[in-house]
Amino acid sequence: GAGVSQSPSNKVTEKGKDVELRCDPISGHTALYWYRQSLGQGLEFLIYFQGNSAPDKSGLPSDRFSAERTGGSVSTLTIQRTQQEDSAVYLCASSLAGATSNEQFFGPGTRLTVL
């Protein structure tokens, strides 16, 4: 079956513009994670959804970042008033259930470049 997909694969934007990143998880996966990976760095946890709810939003770097998930499926990560330090690869992952199934399936990521 299809894996996790993300769009766009690449996004170049100007400082101050808003961007929206999309993640389509594997069908039936209730848990969804967003991570950020900067050059040469590990994955930085941003936010986790179980179904449509995100119990902990403290991983989001600033109030310019927001995420939502509708219908327990597609998720969007929105970055408002982008800054150059937001440039990174944004990865999405899904799993069957956050509590019991620990294997996360990752998408290919969205490479964001803020000029």
Next chain:
Amino acid sequence: EDQVTQSPEALRLQEGESSSLNCSYTVSGLRGLFWYRQDPGKGPEFLFTLYSAGEEKEKERLKATLTKKESFLHITAPKPEDSATYLCAVQARGRDDKIIFGKGTRLHILP
């Protein structure tokens, strides 16, 4: 504070030269420790989950082991196609959400 440290940052080996990658962790009650492989330009690919000290798992030329403070990823007689970045991550007990990743070890196997 929960933390994951991987060493070395980078490792170059000759084909067939076995070695080990280290993942040291501190976590308030370990639910699980994970190893992933990441190729350039791609998302991480799941390798193993370890749950308790003394546990070992194997897959082809890779074997992961776990103690109360660290995990090792042993690579036996590696091949050039094993070249990748290997990521370690931990999940704390009672925390369904947050998973903490290390910065990874970049492994390069020379033919």
